Amino acid sequence: MKQVVLASYAKGHPKASDFRIEDVPVPVVGEGELLLKTIYIAVDPLIRFSLDETVLSGTARMELGAPLIGPTVSQVVASNHAGYAAGDFVEGRTGWAEYTVVAPDKSDYRGPPRKLDPALAPVSTALGALGGPGQTAYEGVVNVGRLKAGETIVISAAAGAVGSMAGQIAKELGARAVGIAGGAAKCQGLLDLGFDAVADYKAPDFADQLKAALPEGAEVYFENVGGEVTLQVLPLLKRGARMPMCGFIAYYGVGMEGPGPDHLPGFYRQIMAKGLEIKGFAGIFAGQKGLDDIAGWMKEGKITFAESFVDGIEAAPEAFASVFSGHSHLGKLLVRVAAEG
Amino acid sequence: MKQVVLASYAKGHPKASDFRIEDVPVPVVGEGELLLKTIYIAVDPLIRFSLDETVLSGTARMELGAPLIGPTVSQVVASNHAGYAAGDFVEGRTGWAEYTVVAPDKSDYRGPPRKLDPALAPVSTALGALGGPGQTAYEGVVNVGRLKAGETIVISAAAGAVGSMAGQIAKELGARAVGIAGGAAKCQGLLDLGFDAVADYKAPDFADQLKAALPEGAEVYFENVGGEVTLQVLPLLKRGARMPMCGFIAYYGVGMEGPGPDHLPGFYRQIMAKGLEIKGFAGIFAGQKGLDDIAGWMKEGKITFAESFVDGIEAAPEAFASVFSGHSHLGKLLVRVAAEG
Numbered sequence: 001m002k003q004v005v006l007a008s009y010a011k012g013h014p015k016a017s018d019f020r021i022e023d024v025p026v027p028v029v030g031e032g033e034l035l036l037k038t039i040y041i042a043v044d045p046l047i048r049f050s051l052d053e054t055v056l057s058g059t060a061r062m063e064l065g066a067p068l069i070g071p072t073v074s075q076v077v078a079s080n081h082a083g084y085a086a087g088d089f090v091e092g093r094t095g096w097a098e099y100t101v102v103a104p105d106k107s108d109y110r111g112p113p114r115k116l117d118p119a120l121a122p123v124s125t126a127l128g129a130l131g132g133p134g135q136t137a138y139e140g141v142v143n144v145g146r147l148k149a150g151e152t153i154v155i156s157a158a159a160g161a162v163g164s165m166a167g168q169i170a171k172e173l174g175a176r177a178v179g180i181a182g183g184a185a186k187c188q189g190l191l192d193l194g195f196d197a198v199a200d201y202k203a204p205d206f207a208d209q210l211k212a213a214l215p216e217g218a219e220v221y222f223e224n225v226g227g228e229v230t231l232q233v234l235p236l237l238k239r240g241a242r243m244p245m246c247g248f249i250a251y252y253g254v255g256m257e258g259p260g261p262d263h264l265p266g267f268y269r270q271i272m273a274k275g276l277e278i279k280g281f282a283g284i285f286a287g288q289k290g291l292d293d294i295a296g297w298m299k300e301g302k303i304t305f306a307e308s309f310v311d312g313i314e315a316a317p318e319a320f321a322s323v324f325s326g327h328s329h330l331g332k333l334l335v336r337v338a339a340e341g
Numbered sequence: 342m343k344q345v346v347l348a349s350y351a352k353g354h355p356k357a358s359d360f361r362i363e364d365v366p367v368p369v370v371g372e373g374e375l376l377l378k379t380i381y382i383a384v385d386p387l388i389r390f391s392l393d394e395t396v397l398s399g400t401a402r403m404e405l406g407a408p409l410i411g412p413t414v415s416q417v418v419a420s421n422h423a424g425y426a427a428g429d430f431v432e433g434r435t436g437w438a439e440y441t442v443v444a445p446d447k448s449d450y451r452g453p454p455r456k457l458d459p460a461l462a463p464v465s466t467a468l469g470a471l472g473g474p475g476q477t478a479y480e481g482v483v484n485v486g487r488l489k490a491g492e493t494i495v496i497s498a499a500a501g502a503v504g505s506m507a508g509q510i511a512k513e514l515g516a517r518a519v520g521i522a523g524g525a526a527k528c529q530g531l532l533d534l535g536f537d538a539v540a541d542y543k544a545p546d547f548a549d550q551l552k553a554a555l556p557e558g559a560e561v562y563f564e565n566v567g568g569e570v571t572l573q574v575l576p577l578l579k580r581g582a583r584m585p586m587c588g589f590i591a592y593y594g595v596g597m598e599g600p601g602p603d604h605l606p607g608f609y610r611q612i613m614a615k616g617l618e619i620k621g622f623a624g625i626f627a628g629q630k631g632l633d634d635i636a637g638w639m640k641e642g643k644i645t646f647a648e649s650f651v652d653g654i655e656a657a658p659e660a661f662a663s664v665f666s667g668h669s670h671l672g673k674l675l676v677r678v679a680a681e682g
Contacts, residue, residue: 049614226605226606226609245609245612245613246613247613248606248609248610248613251605251606251609251610254603254606255606255607256606256607256610257602257603257604257606257607258602258603258604258605258606258607259601259602259603260600260601260602260603261598261599261600261601261603262595262598262599262600262601262602262603262604262605263598263599263603263604263605264567264592264599264603264604264605264608265567265589265592265595265596265597265598265599266596266597266598266599267605267608268567268586268589268592269589269592269597271586271619271621272586272587272588272589272621272623273390273621274621275620275621275622275623276619276620276621277618277619277620277621278612278617278618278619278620279616279617279618279619280612280613280614280615280616280617280618281616282613282616
């Protein structure tokens with residue numbers, strides 16, 4: 001079988017050449033373990049945090065030569081565990097390999113693989129609308145952002161998997177949703193999804209577009225990016241605005257200290273001047289209410305979650321790198337490693 | 342009479358020469374107005390925000406040649422308003438002048454001058470323990486920081502008016518208080534006030550002192566400074582730590598973009614890695630419960646609030662500048678413009 005291993009620690013944005021495809025034997029399943037066939041790999045940008053030679057405390061570091069680990073959907077090929085049967089679909093955090101062995105009773109902090117019901121929703125949604133992105137969007141808008149009907153939310157990286165869900169959830173709550181995305185096509189896509197207004201951060205008149213989209217400011221800034229986009233958004237927020245933060249892709253390729261000038265003083269000024277409330281969150285699950293709400297909205301056709309696929313595990317390194325260079329895929333990008341069933 | 346006017350917009354830390362003493366006639370009191378004799382002027386560092394030629398939206402800009410405005414305690418000399426009588430002491434936001442005329446019914450967002458009861462506490466405490474500093478400390482520790490018994494709070498600028506109150510309030514709540522201050526004398530002063538541990542940011546082994554003072558991290562970081570101190574504190578905070586922020590004196594002398602390198606990426610990483618909750622607050626009043634709690638603790642001798650005085654309005658520019666250069670006065674620095682009564 002094939003697997004994707006880390007060839008060198010990433011410097012700045014990850015490159016496909018930071019990874020290597022290897023041919024290795026299919027692992028042997030032991031007592032209490034499952035042999036899983038990987039169906040989908042999510043090219044999750046948060047994996048970037050584990051690719052530095054020196055990682056922050058609390059972050060797992062990937063080892064050179066070891067397979068990458070991230071969110072996947074797999075199918076049980078052989079089970080030595082009473083809780084799982086061959087043919088079951090599961091979502092979990094497993095290796096970037098065609099086959100993996102896991103021990104459900106010895107799993108990491110994310111818990112044992114979660115069994116999926118293919119009759120309820122396509123299993124790929126466990127990595128999207130009903131997975132990390134959907135639950136992150138729900139958590140950020142509903143629980144951290146506490147968005148209320150009649151308020152305005154501005155969302156960076158709005159065309160991404162999390163951002164596009166966040167905007168649609170905001171609309172379901174009766175709020176005004178303003179999206180920031182790169183390029184006219186993505187911006188039009190957001191309007192098609194029901195966003196009230198958009199601003200194209202790649203356009204020369206981005207600042208003016210943003211001001212026009214937020215004539216009265218915003219109560220919530222759903223922060224996904226950091227960098228120049230955020231520095232433009234902050235002065236437009238209302239006093240007491242909430243800023244749920246689930247990522248900052250502009251800085252994933254930057255060390256603890258970025259290139260000058262120092263923007264932290266300006267950031268501090270805005271926190272004070274606006275009385276901002278900022279809350280970082282990640283790896284949080286929105287709970288059963290969140291899953292039920294999202295599933296209900298999808299069933300009623302109120303929420304659309306776009307997925308794009310690339311085929312074959314060999315495509316994973318390039319797909320992962322493209323997340324950081326602004327790929328043109330719509331919605332969540334998944335690597336289809338094998339066919340279902 | 343004498344007044345202090347802005348001679349030139351401040352660049353970086355304010356200097357005494359940015360201000361000018363002028364001799365002007367005592368203003369004439371009109372219909373519905375009060376003539377106030379200024380007793381104490383608080384050299385409030387937040388005034389710095391109004392001294393830039395271009396200020397942030399929402400911040401009042403001082404005009405060149407106009408008297409500075411800030412927190413004062415005054416005594417009513419003549420009243421054309423039914424709510425006030427000659428001899429009353431009031432706390433308000435008035436000009437840096439020996440006499441001022443105010444119209445209580447047309448006051449700014451801070452409301453009309455607040456009448457003080459000199460029998461309850463010395464009127465100077467309206468600018469300290471029972472004024473902005475005390476209420477800011479209470480708000481940050483109790484309401485924004487939500488500090489609980491058994492938790493640890495780390496406080497920057499702990500020897501200042503706000504910080505020293507914050508640590509003592511934390512102790513009253515049953516929490517562990519760790520203070521950061523500059524110099525051995527100030528650090529010893531904090532231990533004398535009841536702080537459990539200290540770290541001297543001017544010492545070459547500050548980072549080690551801080552780690553030793555926070556062996557298990559902290560649930561709350563009371564942020565007063567920004568800059569290098571904060572960059573050392575953040576990695577030591579516990580996951581989900583709260584960070585009430587009421588100032589950032591390290592950046593008051595810095596423009597929207599400070600000198601490189603950019604520390605915002607590292608700050609973002611900490612927000613995400615720790616799931617930090619940051620909340621800026623200023624000009625917030627802790628409410629009657631806060632005032633009652635503080636007054637009660639002071640009456641029982643549980644809380645000490647140090648005040649230092651310089652005499653005469655001519656001393657105000659130098660006193661204000663000294664706040665930014667790390668003056669050696671203990672506690673809150675007040676300008677005594679006139680004797681009481």
